[in-house]
Amino acid sequence: xxxxxxxxxxxxxxxxxxxxxxxxxxxxxxxxxxxxxxxxxxxxxxxxxxxxxxxxxxxxxxxxxxxxxxxxxxxxxxxxxxxxxxxxxxxxxxxxxxxxxxxxxxxxxxxxxxxxxxxxxxxxxxxxxxxxxxxxxxxxxxxxxxxxxxxxxxxxxxxxxxxxxxxxxxxxxxxxxxxxxxxxxxxxxxxxxxxxxxxxxxxxxxxxxxxxxxxxxxxxxxxxxxxxxxxxxxxxxxxxxxxxxxxxxxxxxxxxxxxxxxxxxxxxxxxxxxxxxxxxxxxxxxxxxxxxxxxxxxxxxxxxxxxxxxxxxxxxxxxxxxxxxxxxxxxxxxxxxxxxxxxxxxxxxxxxxxxxxxxxxxxxxxxxxxxxxxxxxxxxxxxxxxxxxxxxxxx
Amino acid sequence: xxxxxxxxxxxxxxxxxxxxxxxxxxxxxxxxxxxxxxxxxxxxxxxxxxxxxxxxxxxxxxxxxxxxxxxxxxxxxxxxxxxxxxxxxxxxxxxxxxxxxxxxxxxxxxxxxxxxxxxxxxxxxxxxxxxxxxxxxxxxxxxxxxxxxxxxxxxxxxxxxxxxxxxxxxxxxxxxxxxxxxxxxxxxxxxxxxxxxxxxxxxxxxxxxxxxxxxxxxxxxxxxxxxxxxxxxxxxxxxxxxxxxxxxxxxxx
Numbered sequence: 205x206x207x208x209x210x211x212x213x214x215x216x217x218x219x220x221x222x223x224x225x226x227x228x229x230x231x232x233x234x235x236x237x238x239x240x241x242x243x244x245x246x247x248x249x250x251x252x253x254x255x256x257x258x259x260x261x262x263x264x265x266x267x268x269x270x271x272x273x274x275x276x277x278x279x280x281x282x283x284x285x286x287x288x289x290x291x292x293x294x295x296x297x298x299x300x301x302x303x304x305x306x307x308x309x310x311x312x313x314x315x316x317x318x319x320x321x322x323x324x325x326x327x328x329x330x331x332x333x334x335x336x337x338x339x340x341x342x343x344x345x346x347x348x349x350x351x352x353x354x355x356x357x358x359x360x361x362x363x364x365x366x367x368x369x370x371x372x373x374x375x376x377x378x379x380x381x382x383x384x385x386x387x388x389x390x391x392x393x394x395x396x397x398x399x400x401x402x403x404x405x406x407x408x409x410x411x412x413x414x415x416x417x418x419x420x421x422x423x424x425x426x427x428x429x430x431x432x433x434x435x436x437x438x439x440x441x442x443x444x445x446x447x448x449x450x451x452x453x454x455x456x457x458x459x460x461x462x463x464x465x466x467x468x469x470x471x472x473x474x475x476x477x478x479x480x481x482x483x484x485x486x487x488x489x490x491x492x493x494x495x496x497x498x499x500x501x502x503x504x505x506x507x508x509x510x511x512x513x514x515x516x517x518x519x520x521x522x523x524x525x526x527x528x529x530x531x532x533x534x535x536x537x538x539x540x541x542x543x544x545x546x547x548x549x550x551x552x553x554x555x556x557x558x559x560x561x562x563x564x565x566x567x568x569x570x571x572x573x574x575x576x577x578x579x580x581x582x583x584x585x586x587x588x589x590x591x592x593x594x595x596x597x598x599x
Numbered sequence: 600x601x602x603x604x605x606x607x608x609x610x611x612x613x614x615x616x617x618x619x620x621x622x623x624x625x626x627x628x629x630x631x632x633x634x635x636x637x638x639x640x641x642x643x644x645x646x647x648x649x650x651x652x653x654x655x656x657x658x659x660x661x662x663x664x665x666x667x668x669x670x671x672x673x674x675x676x677x678x679x680x681x682x683x684x685x686x687x688x689x690x691x692x693x694x695x696x697x698x699x700x701x702x703x704x705x706x707x708x709x710x711x712x713x714x715x716x717x718x719x720x721x722x723x724x725x726x727x728x729x730x731x732x733x734x735x736x737x738x739x740x741x742x743x744x745x746x747x748x749x750x751x752x753x754x755x756x757x758x759x760x761x762x763x764x765x766x767x768x769x770x771x772x773x774x775x776x777x778x779x780x781x782x783x784x785x786x787x788x789x790x791x792x793x794x795x796x797x798x799x800x801x802x803x804x805x806x807x808x809x810x811x812x813x814x815x816x817x818x819x820x821x822x823x824x825x826x827x828x829x830x831x832x833x834x835x836x837x838x839x840x841x842x843x844x845x846x847x848x849x850x851x852x
Contacts, residue, residue, distance in 0.1 A: 224697060226654040226723040227748040228775055230757075369660050370650060382653050383777045389752060390775070486698045487724065488651070500672045501702030502650040 209454040209521070209530055215403020217524035223402035225490045228386045232394075233490075235309070237404045243308050244301075244411065256300050257415065260333070261290045263297075265416075267423035267579070272551040279572035282433070283582045284420055286445065287556065293584030294413060294445045295326035299395055301412035303330040306393035313337045313392045317381040319346055319374035319441075320511030321353025322584065323397030328362035338362040341380040343373035346511065353588060371505040374515055378489050398442025399519035402490030406447075406519050413448025420579060421452055428577055435570070437462040438581040439562040440533075441477070441513035443522040445583035450531065460532065463522060464566045466508030467535040477506035479518040480526045480533040488517040494526070509538035509592060510558040512584075536565035542596050544568070545586065557584030558592060602690040602718045603744050603767040606641055607803050613825030614816065614852055615642040615805060616832050617694060619662035620679070621671025622648070623836055628679040630841050636689050638848035644721060644827065647676060647695030654723045656779035658830040662837075673703050677711045684716035692746065694721040705734055709741040719744035719767055727757075731764055746770050751791045758798065765802040771795060771823060773809040779830025781809045784818055792822035816851050 215221045215237070223233050243249055257263040266285045274281045286294040299316075306314060314331050316338070318324030324340040331338035340357055344366040347354055357364050370376040378401075385394045399406040399413075421431040436453060438446035440463040453459040468476035476482060483494035488503060495517040496504045508514040518526075525531035536544070545561030548554050556564065560583045572578060586593065593599065606613065616635050620628050628645070635643055648663035648671050655663070676693075683691070693712065700708045700722065712720070720743055725734070727747055738745050744767035749758050752775060761769060773788055774781065788809075795804060806819040807827035819826040828851065835847045 222726075222729065224724045224726060224729070227727075227753060228654065228750050228772060230726070231752045231754070369657070370664065375651065379651050379653055383656070386654060387776050387780060484702070486701055487696075488698070489653075490724070497698070497702065499702065500674075501699030502667060503698070504650075 209525065211403065211407040211521070215407060217521045218528065220491070220493050220520035220523040221403055221406060222492050223490055224487045224492060225402045226386065228389065229382070232385070232389050233402050239309065240305060240404050240408050243305055249304060249308065253301060253304055257297065261296050261300065262288060263415065264419040264423070265289060267420060267427065269427070270552050273548065276551065277567050277572060278574055279576045279578055281567070282577065282579045283554070284416060284449065284579055286416065286581060286583050287554070287560065287585035291326050291329055292587060293322050293326070293557065294416065294448060295323045295397060296329065297415055297448065298397065298409050298412040298444060299323070299326040299330045302393070302395045302408070303334050303336065306336070306395070307334060309393065311391060311393035313339070313388065314395055315339045315341065315381050315384050315392055316395045316397060317341050317374065317377040318397065319343070319377065319514065320588065321346070321350040321357065322512060322588065324362070324364070325353055325356045325360070327395050327397070328357040328360035331362060332360045339384065340364050341367050341377040341384070343367045343371070343377045345372045346374065346377070350511065373505065375503065382489065398444040398515070399447045399521060400442045400489055400491060400515070400517060406491065406521055409444055410447040410451060410521060413444050414451035416445070416448035416581065417450065417452040420449070424577070432456060432459050433577040433579045435460045435462055435576065435578045436581065437464065437563045437566050437578065439464045439513060439559050439583060440518060440522055441466070441515045441559065442517070443519040445581055447519060447521060449579070449581040454530065457530070461525065461530065462566055462570070463525070463531045463533045464562045465533060465535040466510055466513035466541070466562055467537045468507040468509070470537055471535065475507035477508040477514045478535040479506070479516065481535070483518070491517070491520050493517050493520040493523040510541065510562065512557070512559040513562065534566050534569055536562045540565040545593070546597065554582070555586035556582055557586050558589045560584055601742055601744055601767070603642070606690050607768060607824065611641070612820040613641040613805065614848070615644060615825055615827040616640050617644040617646055617827060617829035618836065619646040619648055619659060619666050619833060620676050621666030621669050622662040622833070623665070625669040625671060625675070626679065627841055628676065629683055631844070632683060632687055632691070634841055634844040635848070636687050638845040640689065640848060641825065642690045642692070644692045644694045644829070645676070647673060647693055647699060649696040649699055652696060654777055656777040656830060658779040658833050662833045673699055677715055680715040680717070690718045691716065692719040692721055693717055697722050697725045706737050709737055709743055712743055713741040717743065719746055721746045721770060723748060727761060735764070748772050750775055751787070755798070758795070758800070762800040762802050768803045768805045768824065769800065770827070771804045771806045773806055773819070776808055778808055782811055782815070784809065784815060792819070796822045813851055
């Protein structure tokens with residue numbers, strides 16, 4: 205069956221996905237569901253979107269042959285440099301797309317959730333770009349530990365509202381954003397930062413991020429003569445950079461897809477974010493997917509040294525890729541990721557985001573052949589993580 | 600006939616009260632229910648606490664997280680309700696989010712509800728179409744009424760559809776909001792109440808969200824069969840003992 209790994213018309217990937225939202229949000233979700241593909245296919249939309257990706261974000265992002273890293277792992281490793289995008293990560297691909305949709309739907313107010321602050325910054329950026337009011341919800345605990353990103357959002361003109369409910373982190377920021385939307389459904393557009401939430405968000409976000417694998421195909425063809433690598437490796441929290449890096453290869457089963465989750469202090473330590481292994485089927489933030497929860501169905505707080513990977517759920521498409529076996533799910537501990545991050549600094553002169561360092565940590569866990577072509581999606585740069593690197597390695 | 604439908608056939612305007620099970624204390628559930636009935640309340644919504652209650656404002660969020668800290672679980676709630684029908688005759692509903700029910704097993708949950716004498720369920724994040732396709736038969740098998748929400752943004756066509764598959768009442772959310780967000784009704788809400796009243800739906804409507812006192816209860820029941828008070832009652836329990844519930848109810852009607 206063609207496109208068996210993409211969303212069906214109701215937003216299901218196998219048994220995962222759907223739109224489990226309270227009736228208050230039904231009209232907004234339904235309208236978006238009917239409009240998003242139509243809008244994305246408009247010539248004027250595509251023109252504006254592509255232009256901004258090129259001139260504002262700096263795309264295409266390079267596909268870089270990492271020579272010394274390749275020597276170390278005795279294979280051919282290419283890095284897809286999403287870290288070189290404006291604002292420092294892949295997140296901006298999606299916020300540019302969604303703000304253009306929000307404009308076309310006539311919305312006057314943007315809300316977003318953020319964990320580490322990367323999506324918040326990317327949203328505040330596009331709101332400044334378009335002159336639309338921006339409110340970012342961020343867990344009180346995350347605000348305290350991500351001060352530079354809070355300052356960035358404020359400089360960009362956004363209002364940052366602390367989420368003080370529950371565990372005061374990303375999942376609670378998401379709850380608060382959804383509550384805001386329930387209270388102001390008519391003028392507000394919710395820019396979700398990952399391939400999570402009710403349909404059509406997971407599919408819409410994946411389509412905006414699919415530019416990553418679209419460019420990858422073209423760049424590989426040019427550099428090595430084939431569009432298809434043997435492996436694509438990406439980290440997964442909610443899963444948006446992986447969704448984009450996998451998108452155009454999903455139906456090509458010869459390309460091995462590797463998703464790397466954060467094991468935190470170890471899978472069985474009680475402090476982990478490896479949702480595919482530790483999660484069970486359930487409903488979180490409007491989507492049926494795998495999520496970390498108690499036997500009683502209360503959602504639990506995950507842990508990872510990387511603030512971008514500690515989400516208790518995973519996008520419904522990834523749940524499906526895991527369950528169907530299309531993608532292989534590995535995981536990396538804090539220690540493995542930090543060492544892999546440092547290794548990239550020393551071997552290639554690139555300081556990666558700690559999220560992306562989890563993907564790099566998988567290089568040590570796979571037996572590659574000498575001629576394999578391996579693409580690691582380097583989803584973000586490490587500037588935001590300097591404090592964590594400094595305290596971890598005592599620089 | 601289900602206790603909810605019996606109650607709806609009466610001529611009176613109905614007062615329904617929501618409380619969060621396990622709050623303020625883990626084992627308050629049955630005494631809250633008994634006190635509510637003896638105070639003259641017509642119907643009760645027992646809140647099954649959830650870690651991430653999306654449709655609720657701060658008051659019910661806080662009562663839910665306190666209840667969970669107190670140790671409330673689905674199993675404990677059912678054990679607290681085990682003998683409730685020895686003393687209590689008014690309709691009892693459970694209001695909760697879908698994930699805990701899904702983990703318990705939807706059919707197992709329905710079996711337990713029927714066993715202890717629950718008459719209906721309100722699950723705000725279980726979409727109408729998913730219920731209709733997947734769970735309707737199970738609910739019917741155990742004679743459980745599933746109550747759907749409508750809001751000022753719900754289209755007329757959708758309201759007609761919801762009306763056609765409702766077996767009890769329609770839960771009319773007074774405005775686009777989370778619970779406990781407002782204290783009075785403005786013109787736009789009155790217009791909405793009037794519009795719905797004129798639709799002549801087969802299911803009676805009960806208004807919730809924003810009912811907190813005598814005035815708002817009176818206004819809501821001018822247009823609808825009844826009204827639901829949640830956050831205001833949960834706030835009352837925060838400051839007053841269960842034995843004083845009568846004072847709260849007397850202040851409403």
